[in-house]
Amino acid sequence: MLGEGILKGLKETAKNALGSFVSEERMITVEYPEERHPLPEASRNFPFLVYDGADWEAGLRCVACQICEKECPPKCIYIEKSKDKKPDHVGKLQIYPARFDIDVSVCMSCQICVEVCPFEAIKMNTEFELSTDNRFGGLLFDRKELARSNEYYHQIHPTEAAEVDARLAQEKAAAEAKAKAAAAAAAAKAAAPAPAAAKPAAEAKPAPDAGPKAVKEGEAS
Amino acid sequence: MATTLDQIFVLLKHWIVSFLPVVLQPIAGAVLSVAAIIVVFASLFALTTVLERKGLGRMQNRLGPNRVGPFGLLQPVADGIKALTKEDVVPFHADGVVHFLAPLIFLSAVLMGFAVLPVGRNMQLVDMDAGLLFFFAMGASTELSVFMAGWSSRNKYSLLGAMRAVAQMISYEVPLLMSSVAIIMVSGTLSLPRIVEAQSGYTGVLPHWYVFTPWGFASFILFGIAAFAETNRSPFDLPEGESELVAGYFTEYSGFKFAVFFIAEYLGMFSISGIATTLFLGGWSAPFSFLTVVPSWLWFFAKVMVFICVFIWVRGTLPRLRQDQLMNFAWKFVLPMTLLNLFVAGLWRFMGEGWLRWVVCSAILVAVYVIGGRIQMRRKSFGPRTYRYAE
Numbered sequence: 357m358l359g360e361g362i363l364k365g366l367k368e369t370a371k372n373a374l375g376s377f378v379s380e381e382r383m384i385t386v387e388y389p390e391e392r393h394p395l396p397e398a399s400r401n402f403p404f405l406v407y408d409g410a411d412w413e414a415g416l417r418c419v420a421c422q423i424c425e426k427e428c429p430p431k432c433i434y435i436e437k438s439k440d441k442k443p444d445h446v447g448k449l450q451i452y453p454a455r456f457d458i459d460v461s462v463c464m465s466c467q468i469c470v471e472v473c474p475f476e477a478i479k480m481n482t483e484f485e486l487s488t489d490n491r492f493g494g495l496l497f498d499r500k501e502l503a504r505s506n507e508y509y510h511q512i513h514p515t516e517a518a519e520v521d522a523r524l525a526q527e528k529a530a531a532e533a534k535a536k537a538a539a540a541a542a543a544a545k546a547a548a549p550a551p552a553a554a555k556p557a558a559e560a561k562p563a564p565d566a567g568p569k570a571v572k573e574g575e576a577s
Numbered sequence: 578m579a580t581t582l583d584q585i586f587v588l589l590k591h592w593i594v595s596f597l598p599v600v601l602q603p604i605a606g607a608v609l610s611v612a613a614i615i616v617v618f619a620s621l622f623a624l625t626t627v628l629e630r631k632g633l634g635r636m637q638n639r640l641g642p643n644r645v646g647p648f649g650l651l652q653p654v655a656d657g658i659k660a661l662t663k664e665d666v667v668p669f670h671a672d673g674v675v676h677f678l679a680p681l682i683f684l685s686a687v688l689m690g691f692a693v694l695p696v697g698r699n700m701q702l703v704d705m706d707a708g709l710l711f712f713f714a715m716g717a718s719t720e721l722s723v724f725m726a727g728w729s730s731r732n733k734y735s736l737l738g739a740m741r742a743v744a745q746m747i748s749y750e751v752p753l754l755m756s757s758v759a760i761i762m763v764s765g766t767l768s769l770p771r772i773v774e775a776q777s778g779y780t781g782v783l784p785h786w787y788v789f790t791p792w793g794f795a796s797f798i799l800f801g802i803a804a805f806a807e808t809n810r811s812p813f814d815l816p817e818g819e820s821e822l823v824a825g826y827f828t829e830y831s832g833f834k835f836a837v838f839f840i841a842e843y844l845g846m847f848s849i850s851g852i853a854t855t856l857f858l859g860g861w862s863a864p865f866s867f868l869t870v871v872p873s874w875l876w877f878f879a880k881v882m883v884f885i886c887v888f889i890w891v892r893g894t895l896p897r898l899r900q901d902q903l904m905n906f907a908w909k910f911v912l913p914m915t916l917l918n919l920f921v922a923g924l925w926r927f928m929g930e931g932w933l934r935w936v937v938c939s940a941i942l943v944a945v946y947v948i949g950g951r952i953q954m955r956r957k958s959f960g961p962r963t964y965r966y967a968e
Contacts (some may be wrong), residue, residue: 358946
């Protein structure tokens with residue numbers, strides 16, 4: 357009969373309206389600033405810089421190779437290479453970014469910087485409450501604002517961070533084995549005073565430019 | 578005591594007016610009444626906006642606004658401040674004068690309707706003999722302002738919205754009037770207080786409201802449908818269909834002019850609810866004879882709020898119609914039903930007392946409703962779509 361469907365619909369909405377007062381599980385929304393749904397693990401917003409250890413400035417994985425700056429489609433990254441070298445968190449001398457700025461008002465969250473970085477130094481953050489009353493400076497993040505610890509990275513993207521750590525460990529092991537082999541070869545060549553010279557070479561960290569990249573390419577192929 | 582409470586506002590008015598010289602008394606009384614009407618219905622409007630948003634929220638299993646003030650009750654205040662502080666943009670090519678006048682005419686036409694509405698015993702601004710006629714005349718003139726708004730904006734969405742609005746309002750004006758003509762036929766008067774009085778008797782505890790008769794119920798439903806269309810409410814909100822027309826005829830209105838349109842629409846809702854209450858639900862009379870001690874104005878507003886809740890309920894339930902469905906429904910179903918209802922009302926009037934007229938009138942209406950509904954719901958087969966030029 358005409359109008360039956362209308363009555364059925366009215367019943368449905370009435371049931372929902374009254375039911376929302378009775379049962380809590382009907383309410384699908386949360387009151388946002390006070391309580392919030394957990395973000396899905398794959399969520400991403402803007403990039404941040406990962407650092408190891410306690411000191412953010414020393415621990416930055418970034419070596420200012422500027423690949424991300426060149427690849428960034430909207431050109432929102434600005435990097436200034438340092439003239440000098442400073443020890444990183446394990447004490448090895450490295451070039452570091454004297455300036456590393458990301459204009460998040462320009463960034464389009466494409467994640468290309470993350471994909472091209474050979475040092476796992478830049479990752480995507482999940483922070484989204486970035487609104488500010490300063491239109492220009494407030495959205496231009498410098499390296500201090502961008503720096504986040506590796507623990508934080510584990511917190512927001514546990515699976516991805518574990519993979520990255522495993523890969524880094526593998527690269528480190530491979531580089532060490534390579535260095536050891538090189539040292540052993542050198543030792544064999546030098547023959548006599550070998551053991552004393554080989555030891556410091558084995559302990560040294562692998563050169564970051566060559567080692568990881570080569571391993572990565574090997575993985576991809 | 579009950580009578581004092583019932584007449585408290587009338588007595589208050591007389592008391593205030595008595596301080597003034599005799600010459601000024603009628604004018605002062607009128608001004609006071611007008612002020613009271615505006616204040617009461619404007620605050621009811623504020624309340625309704627919150628009620629609507631919270632009610633719709635509940636229907637969608639949300640909480641609705643709850644930030645401004647306790648339970649979000651101060652939300653309309655915040656909205657009002659926002660509307661007042663917004664920039665008032667008038668399109669460069671718009672017809673400035675007409676653009677400015679449209680919301681004012683809308684609001685004043687809607688407010689004029691309240692002049693004849695009996696909101697309680699002896700509580701009526703003007704006791705007109707042809708009050709109902711005046712009300713519908715004022716209600717019909719809102720169409721003018723809607724078209725003014727759409728035309729003067731010089732915007733295709735506004736114009737389309739206005740065209741739709743005018744087509745819809747004129748189409749549904751007819752069943753709206755026709756369904757109330759049945760009331761006039763039976764009560765024999767156009768005066769609204771007289772119509773309320775005609776329904777004020779009781780059989781046992783039950784009232785003699787027109788909605789409790791077969792023809793009255795039918796015209797109540799038809800009046801309700803037409804009222805939804807007349808006030809541009811969902812499911813007949815085509816003139817302002819956001820998905821296709823941005824905001825319809827008030828697309829180019831901003832700031833407080835927009836707010837005036839908004840207020841006027843809600844006030845139109847109140848006035849049509851008030852007239853439906855007066856015609857079918859016995860106006861300010863109590864629903865049971867033992868409840869007559871409750872002041873009459875309280876009953877009137879309670880009934881109006883019930884109507885408002887139904888408006889909100891339907892808005893939360895039904896999707897928007899298509900233009901051709903809207904027109905078909907008006908001219909092919911609602912209008913024939915109202916005409917039949919006029920006949921049934923006449924039959925009721927002349928069949929005399931007794932149970933026979935109940936059976937005959939109900940049978941006619943139900944039969945025609947069922948058959949008409951069948952015809953309306955008949956599935957039309959359009960066949961595969963063919964194109965003449967594009968292959």
